[in-house]
Structure formats: structure tokens, C-alpha cells
Amino acid sequence: MPEFNAPLRDMRFVLHEVFQGPALWARLPALAASVDGDTADAILEEAAKIxxxxxxxxxRSGDEEGVHFAQGRVTTAQGFVQAWQTYREGGWVGLAGNPEYGGLGMPKMLAVQFEEMLYAANCSFSLYSALSAGCCLAIDAHASDALKATYLPALYSGQWAGTMCLTEPHAGTDLGIIRSKAEPQADGSYRVSGTKIFITGGDQNLTENIVHLVLAKLPDAPAGAKGISLFLVPKRLVGEDGSLGETNAVSCGSIEHKMGIKASATCVMNFDGAVGYLVGEPNRGLAAMFTMMNYERLSIGIQGIGCAEASYQNAARYARDRLQSRAATGPLASDKVADPIIVHADVRRMLLSMRALTEGGRAFATYVGLQLDIAKYAEQPEEREAAQRLVALLTPVAKAFFTDMGLESCVLGQQVFGGHGYIREWGQEQLVRDVRIAQIYEGTNGIQALDLLGRKVVADGGQSLALFANEIRSFCETRPPLCEPLLHALAQLESVSQWVREQATGDANAVGAASVEYLHLFGYVAYAYMWSRMAATARERREQEPAFYEAKLATATFYVERLLPRVLSLQASIRAGSAPLYQLPAELF
Structure with missing residues (x-):
């Protein structure tokens, strides 16, 4: 049976030593009074236990049992209800939520590390919490004070849960063609009608109410995405005193039978004139929903890191124990019939690749969390603006690169086990199945790549990229470890970015043709920056804890020498342009 132990030492290294989170929080008045280094450590310790x-x-039991659907109701796997009760009593849903409504107000830097633990432990369980936290974020940012006061406390406490209802059978990425409607009522409410699919946690037996955030169109809405509004639709109606009333006209029509995350209820939801309440301004619903979507995109990216960490832990344990053949240099475990497979070069390649990508991702997720904290809490407007531009630039990278590398790492972990990796009892095949969805939902990784290159680089004129590049160059002024290959890779990224911008002026397909390779190129450069920062810190402190810091330096070297060179082939693919993609006529596919 696989185990998961939260990588607390590595998390503290990134949080405290590399990015100096407590020092940042101390200068942000909104955080200074509520969190310090000791508080953060205590939270992480408790999170590791739960x-x-x-x-x-x-x-595993949740994966094997799945969720049950009968008479329009969903029942979660055995043990989930009891676990949710303990989970919500600890205040984990509202960890980073607004304290005014019962949230704990913890920094995002800390929250992303908790989310990684949660996804590594159990992807299906974590999704119920992640959707609730994102729902709270959108309500807090855009809803009326009355809606906030009515719904946020119960959502933050985990007494109620939240969902995000966007996709329809005919409308996925192109939300402008949704058909769901909302009819205004005399009392200021709306009657929402339509069908939504792929709704995570659309129904479940964990909470006494479910709060759906639903995209729909008003009768006089303009066509396309500019005509979308956002509505809060509770499963059960809520009285003015917060008490629960009758069931609303919203129901689960069926559940999906999926490749992975089988203990997460993925529902078809029917709204049949359900009572709903406008969130934000009419016809501005997509912008309001993006508050939640961007949160979920970072969260789902972290799903890739969490699954990769779990896979690495399992594979490293197995590689130290499994005896097969002798080392190329001769027997190393002469008292045994064979050496452990960790002596073999290919096994080391796989394990080091997993470790380098996962630890690089953890650092990058914490860095994005740092920028989110600055964007939300910094006192100086220019500091908040710069951080927000970095968040906008880096969010699609985080979602797509974390999950692409997460699948790669989970497949490598499965490969370390050989045939046993294909067998259920070891847990590796479930991780491959569970992490696969992360590249698809919350905006496919291809869409993230288009967003990055088309909107955040080409349309932006490269200004946000320049902001990130200038930060890297500023860090490298003192010539810390690994900066030479980092700066070389950064120069390649900037050169390719300029080349694509030039191509896009005369080729409508230029951005689409380059986008996925470009996002990966960006991701490898970003990880190189993270590894340079981690290596600089490790070199300064290696006398204090030699084993930990030397391992960090060795992994950093592996990343730069064996993984960062991937940027060379990515650059070549990008510069091939769009023509090779369109030489084959559609009818010949």
C-alpha cells in the first residue's frame, strides 16, 4: 500500500529560506498580525497529519468504490463524509479566506503548499475543497454584501460547498455560445434554466447545501461572451436568517464515468427555473467568473505537482528496495543476490527527472503565491500592479507546465516499478489516471498556451515578459550558481518571443503553431530561475545541514545539465513556423 508523507523540510526550505515568506508577511499589515514563521510551520505540520x-x-478505496448515483442523488465513497467532517472542523476550506466572514486569512504562499499536500494525498477528495475555496473567492470579490454575509461563512466553514457551472454539452471553451438563461423576477432574483456538464461536486452528501456559480444569459443580453452574466444558485434556498429552506429547482441528471478521479463526483446539472441571484454586474459574468477560474487554474496546476510528489516518493522507496541485476561498476550489495535498482543509470535518470521537476514546480508555485500575496496586500500601488502583471503572465504557465510535467513524472514513476507499476496495489497506475485530467479541465493546456503567447506576450508587446526577465537579470547580477545557463536560456526565450511577435503580423496561424512549445520553453526557463535561487540558498547554508543542501545542489545541477537543454529543440520547433501544420489538407487526415 503506497504511503504519503508531506515533504515538510523541502516546503520550509522554499517558504522560509528561498523566498523568505515570514519577512514578506511582516511588512504587509494585513498579514503581519495573523501569521509568522512559527504559525506557518504549525499549520504545515497539522496539514501533514490530516x-x-x-x-x-x-x-485507493475511493478510487475503487467511486461515487454512487441513485434517484438523483450522489453518495461519496465510504469514509469521505467522516473525513470531510474532521477536515472542515479544522477550518481548512477557509485557510486563505477573508477573516471578515470566517476565513483564516492565511497567505497564498502557505495555501499553495497545503494544496500540494492535499492533491498528493487524494485528488478526488481535494477537489471538493478546491471548488469551494474558488467559489468563495469569486463571491467575496464580486457579490453584494448581502450575498457575502449569507453564503461566505457557511462556505468557509465547509458546512456548505461550492461549484463552478460553465460548460454545456455544446459549449466548452467557447462560452459565448452558452444557452442557459436567467429571467429577472419582481423581487430582484432570477429564474435560471439550462444544463451544465462536467460539474465537479455538483451533487454530494458531504455538506448540507451546495452553492452553484452559474453562467447564463439575460433576455436582452448581447451576443457572445459580452452577454454572459454570473448567478449564485443554491441547491437549497436560504432564509434571511441563514436557515435552510426548500430544495431549489436544480438537480443532478447523471454522473460521468471517468478514467480517474473516480471518487470525485462529476455531474450533469439541470437548472429548471431555479432561483438565483446576480453576482456582479449584468453581462460582466465572465470577468467575475475568471476570478474563480484563475484560482482553479493555479490549484489544478498544483494537482500536477502533488501527484508527481506522491509518485516520486513511491518510486524512490521502491528503487532502494527492489533487487535486480548488478551495478555496471560491479556488485555494490555483495551480501545480496542483486543490487537495488537505484544503482542503474536509467533508474537514476527517471528519479532525478521527477525530483528536479517536482521541486522546481514547488518553488514556482510558492513564487506565484508570493506574487499573489503582494498583489493583494502590498501598500504601494505600483508594487501591487507589478505583482498582478506577473500573476497574469505566469498563471497559464503554472497550470499547463505543472500538469504536463506532472504527467511526465507520474509516468516515470510508474516506469521505475516496471511491471509492478501497471498493477493496482502499488498505486502508480492510479496516479497516472488521476493526474491526466489536470491537463484537460479548467482550460486545456493548449488554451493556456494560447493565452500565454497570444495575450500575455504578443498582444502585450512583451512588457510583462520583460518584467519577469528583468527580475531574473537583477538576481543574476551577483553571479550566483547556475546563472550562466539560466541567462543563456532566458536570451533564447526573449529571442523566440520577438520572432513570434514579428511572424504574427503576417501569419494568423503563427501564435497557434508556436504556443505549446513556447509555453514549455517558458516553463523550463522559469524552473531554471527557481533552481538558481534554490542553489544560491543551498550553497550559502550547506555547512549547516550538509545532506539536505548537497542533495539540493546535486538536483539543481541535474536540472540544468540534463533537462534545461530541452529548450534547444523547443526553439527549433517554434522557428519552423506554421507551414508544416497546414501542408496536409484536412480531407487527408
Whole structure:
């Protein structure tokens, strides 16, 4: 049976030593009074216990049992209700939520590390919490004070849960063609009608109410995305005193039978004139929903890191124990019939690739969390603006690169096990199945790549990229470890960015043809920056804890020498342009 133990030492290294989170929080008045280094460590310690001891043991059983659907109701796998009760009593849903409504107000830097633990322990369970947290974020940012006061406390406490209802059977990425409608009523409410699919947690038996955020169109709405509004539609109506009333006209029509995340209820939801309340301004719903979507995109990116970490832990344990053949240099375990497979070069290649990508991702996720904290809490407007531009630039990279590398790492972890990796009892095949969805939902990775290159680089004129590049160059002024290859890779990224911008002026397909390779190129450069920062910190402190810091330096070297060179082939693919994609006529596919 696989185990999960939260990588607390590595998390503290990134949070405290590399990015100096407590020092940042101390200068942000909104955080200074509520969190410091000791508080953060205590939260991470408790998070490690609840994810490792309560939630992780339900991962395999939940996958095998799945969710049940009968008479329009969803029942979660055995143990989930009890685990949710303990989970919500700890205040974990509202960890980073607004304290005014019962959230704990913790920084995002800390929250992303908790989310990684949660996804590593149990992807299916974590999704119920992640959707609720994102729902809270959108309500807090855009809803009326009355809606906030009515719904946020119960959502933050985990007494109620939230969903995000966007996709329809005919409308996925192109939300401008949705058909769901909302009819205004005399009392200021709306009657929402339509069908939504792929709704995570659309129905479940964990909470006494479910709050759906639904995209729909008003009768006089303009065509396309500019005519979308956002509505809050509760499963059960809520009285003025917060008490629950009758069931609303919203129901689960069916659940999906999926490749992975089988203990997460993915529902078809029918709204049949359900009572709803406008969130934000009419016809501005997509902008309001993007508050939640961007949160979920970072969260789903972290799903890739969490699954990769779980896979690495399993594979490293197995590689130290599994005896097969002798080392190329001669027997190393002469008292045994064979050497452990960790002596073999290819096994080391796979394990080091997993480790380098996962630890690089953890650092990058924490860095994005740092920028989110600055964007939200910094006192100086120019500091908030710069951080927000970086968040906008880096969010599609985080979602897509974390999950692409997460799948790569989970497949490598499965490969370390050989035939045993294909067998259920070891847990590796479930991680491959569970992480696969992360490249698809919350905007496919191809869409993230288009967003990055088309909107954040080409349309932006490269200004946000220049902001990130200038930060890297400023860091490298003191010539810390690994900066030479980092700066060389950064120069390649900037050169390719300029080339694509030039191509886009005369080729409508230029951005689409280059986007996925470009996002990967960006991701490898970003990880190189993270590894340079981690290596600089490790070199300064290696006398204090030699084993930990030397391992960090060795992994950094592996990343730069064996993984960062991938940028060379990516650059060549991008510069091939769009022509090779369109030489084959559509009818010949």
C-alpha cells in the first residue's frame, strides 16, 4: 500500500529560506498580525497529519468504490463524509479566506503548499475543497454584501460547498455560445434554466447545501461572451436568517464515468427555473467568473505537482528496495543476490527527472503565491500592479507546465516499478489516471498556451515578459550558481518571443503553431530561475545541514545539465513556423 508523507523540510526550505515568506508577511499589515514563521510551520505540520493520516488512506478505496448515483442523488465513497467532517472542523476550506466572514486569512504562499499536500494525498477528495475555496473567492470579490454575509461563512466553514457551472454539452471553451438563461423576477432574483456538464461536486452528501456559480444569459443580453452574466444558485434556498429552506429547482441528471478521479463526483446539472441571484454586474459574468477560474487554474496546476510528489516518493522507496541485476561498476550489495535498482543509470535518470521537476514546480508555485500575496496586500500601488502583471503572465504557465510535467513524472514513476507499476496495489497506475485530467479541465493546456503567447506576450508587446526577465537579470547580477545557463536560456526565450511577435503580423496561424512549445520553453526557463535561487540558498547554508543542501545542489545541477537543454529543440520547433501544420489538407487526415 503506497504511503504519503508531506515533504515538510523541502516546503520550509522554499517558504522560509528561498523566498523568505515570514519577512514578506511582516511588512504587509494585513498579514503581519495573523501569521509568522512559527504559525506557518504549525499549520504545515497539522496539514501533514490530516493529509497523511486521514485523507491519503481513502485514496485507493475511493478510487475503487467511486461515487454512487441513485434517484438523483450522489453518495461519496465510504469514509469521505467522516473525513470531510474532521477536515472542515479544522477550518481548512477557509485557510486563505477573508477573516471578515470566517476565513483564516492565511497567505497564498502557505495555501499553495497545503494544496500540494492535499492533491498528493487524494485528488478526488481535494477537489471538493478546491471548488469551494474558488467559489468563495469569486463571491467575496464580486457579490453584494448581502450575498457575502449569507453564503461566505457557511462556505468557509465547509458546512456548505461550492461549484463552478460553465460548460454545456455544446459549449466548452467557447462560452459565448452558452444557452442557459436567467429571467429577472419582481423581487430582484432570477429564474435560471439550462444544463451544465462536467460539474465537479455538483451533487454530494458531504455538506448540507451546495452553492452553484452559474453562467447564463439575460433576455436582452448581447451576443457572445459580452452577454454572459454570473448567478449564485443554491441547491437549497436560504432564509434571511441563514436557515435552510426548500430544495431549489436544480438537480443532478447523471454522473460521468471517468478514467480517474473516480471518487470525485462529476455531474450533469439541470437548472429548471431555479432561483438565483446576480453576482456582479449584468453581462460582466465572465470577468467575475475568471476570478474563480484563475484560482482553479493555479490549484489544478498544483494537482500536477502533488501527484508527481506522491509518485516520486513511491518510486524512490521502491528503487532502494527492489533487487535486480548488478551495478555496471560491479556488485555494490555483495551480501545480496542483486543490487537495488537505484544503482542503474536509467533508474537514476527517471528519479532525478521527477525530483528536479517536482521541486522546481514547488518553488514556482510558492513564487506565484508570493506574487499573489503582494498583489493583494502590498501598500504601494505600483508594487501591487507589478505583482498582478506577473500573476497574469505566469498563471497559464503554472497550470499547463505543472500538469504536463506532472504527467511526465507520474509516468516515470510508474516506469521505475516496471511491471509492478501497471498493477493496482502499488498505486502508480492510479496516479497516472488521476493526474491526466489536470491537463484537460479548467482550460486545456493548449488554451493556456494560447493565452500565454497570444495575450500575455504578443498582444502585450512583451512588457510583462520583460518584467519577469528583468527580475531574473537583477538576481543574476551577483553571479550566483547556475546563472550562466539560466541567462543563456532566458536570451533564447526573449529571442523566440520577438520572432513570434514579428511572424504574427503576417501569419494568423503563427501564435497557434508556436504556443505549446513556447509555453514549455517558458516553463523550463522559469524552473531554471527557481533552481538558481534554490542553489544560491543551498550553497550559502550547506555547512549547516550538509545532506539536505548537497542533495539540493546535486538536483539543481541535474536540472540544468540534463533537462534545461530541452529548450534547444523547443526553439527549433517554434522557428519552423506554421507551414508544416497546414501542408496536409484536412480531407487527408
Amino acid at each position: 493529509t497523511g493520516q486521514l485523507i491519503a488512506p481513502l485514496n
